[in-house]
Amino acid sequence: MQMDQDVPTESATAMAPEDPAASLFPPPLSQPRICMWKYWDIHAMQRLEKTTTMDETRKLLAELLGLGCPSQSPRDAILLDLFSHALVFCRQQGFSLEQTSTACALLQDLHRACVATPLGNVEECYRYFSSILFCHGIRRPPFSIDLFKEEQLLALADYVVNTYFRHFKLYKYVFTPQVRLDLSLTYVGLQPPKLLLEQKEGEDSAEELATSREEEAPEGEAQPEQEPSQVCALRTYIKTQLNKELGQLQQLVEERLKASEDRLNSKLSTLERPLQPTAAKGKNKAK
Numbered sequence: 001m002q003m004d005q006d007v008p009t010e011s012a013t014a015m016a017p018e019d020p021a022a023s024l025f026p027p028p029l030s031q032p033r034i035c036m037w038k039y040w041d042i043h044a045m046q047r048l049e050k051t052t053t054m055d056e057t058r059k060l061l062a063e064l065l066g067l068g069c070p071s072q073s074p075r076d077a078i079l080l081d082l083f084s085h086a087l088v089f090c091r092q093q094g095f096s097l098e099q100t101s102t103a104c105a106l107l108q109d110l111h112r113a114c115v116a117t118p119l120g121n122v123e124e125c126y127r128y129f130s131s132i133l134f135c136h137g138i139r140r141p142p143f144s145i146d147l148f149k150e151e152q153l154l155a156l157a158d159y160v161v162n163t164y165f166r167h168f169k170l171y172k173y174v175f176t177p178q179v180r181l182d183l184s185l186t187y188v189g190l191q192p193p194k195l196l197l198e199q200k201e202g203e204d205s206a207e208e209l210a211t212s213r214e215e216e217a218p219e220g221e222a223q224p225e226q227e228p229s230q231v232c233a234l235r236t237y238i239k240t241q242l243n244k245e246l247g248q249l250q251q252l253v254e255e256r257l258k259a260s261e262d263r264l265n266s267k268l269s270t271l272e273r274p275l276q277p278t279a280a281k282g283k284n285k286a287k
Contacts, residue, residue, distance in 0.1 A: 029113055029124065032132040034145060035105035036098055040064055045097040048087065058084050078174060082164075083107065089159050093152065102136055102147060103156055110164060111171070118176035120257070122168050122264055133157060161271055165264075185242075 040048075044064055051057040061083055062070055070076040086107055090100040109132060113125045137153045139146035148156065164171070 029116075029128045032128070032135050034135055034142075035109065035132065036102045036136070036145070036147060038101075038105040039108055040101045040104060042097065042101075045101050048100075049097065054084070057087065061087070075174060078171075079111075082111075085163070086159075093155055095152070099147060099152070106132055106136075106156075107160065107164070110160070111175075114168065114171055115175040118172065118179045120172070120260065122165070123260065125168070126165065126264075126267070129160065130157075158271065161268055165268065185238075 048057065048060060048064075051060055058070075058080055062076070062080055065079060065083065067073070067076040067080060070080045083104060086104055087100065090103055095103065106129065110125060110129050113121070113128055133153060133156070135144040136147040137150070138144045
């Protein structure tokens with residue numbers, strides 16, 4: 001089986017899209033694959049292992065991630081904090097160089113999937129992360145390898161859930177452009193917007209002329225009342241119906257977002273719940 005160390009290392013600078021006109025609907029997520037030595041090769045991991053202070057580690061991480069100046073860029077500072085804490089976690093768990101490189105690659109791929117679209121995709125990202133995580137826990141070449149033990153996989157999954165997915169919306173807010181709706185409607189039987197604008201300007205000038213005439217006219221004269229036109233009545237009706245539909249749409253979106261958050265919180269609670277049945281079964285056997 002050809003390992004991934006033959007593939008040139010990729011730069012991590014593309015993790016945060018800078019173009020505000022990024023694609024709103026990105027292509028589907030890539031298929032889960034083995035990530036060992038995907039971004040950081042053996043030489044990069046050996047350099048990280050030789051660092052003795054946190055300042056040296058963060059400086060080398062900024063170089064490996066392709067970050068410019070984290071002190072002046074909030075995005076670069078957030079990425080540097082994310083991977084520096086992940087590296088500390090890997091050292092505390094006693095991961096090898098291969099395992100540490102793979103864990104950081106999993107986190108980078110997860111972050112790329114998160115910032116690929118400004119729309120909410122937390123469930124898709126969670127399924128993608130779970131699939132790519134299991135590619136490194138079961139020996140089934142060439143699709144997966146048993147790089148991590150079962151307890152190591154659980155520890156890594158808990159860490160990513162409690163650090164990244166807990167702040168998923170914050171990463172989405174910082175690294176993706178803001179989406180705004182620019183709605184333009186055209187109705188059959190009405191004049192185009194340009195003609196309506198010219199007509200409105202003409203009406204404004206006519207109103208100003210009428211106002212000046214009212215001021216010049218004697219007080220005893222009665223001014224003729226202007227009757228509302230059919231276009232104004234139609235415009236008022238359209239605005240009323242549009243506001244009504246937008247209100248219902250906003251309520252529907254809020255309900256779906258709340259339902260999605262409830263499902264995610266239930267999944268997170270299930271993952272954080274200790275394995276009590278197993279312990280109880282052991283006690284019964286002891287009795």
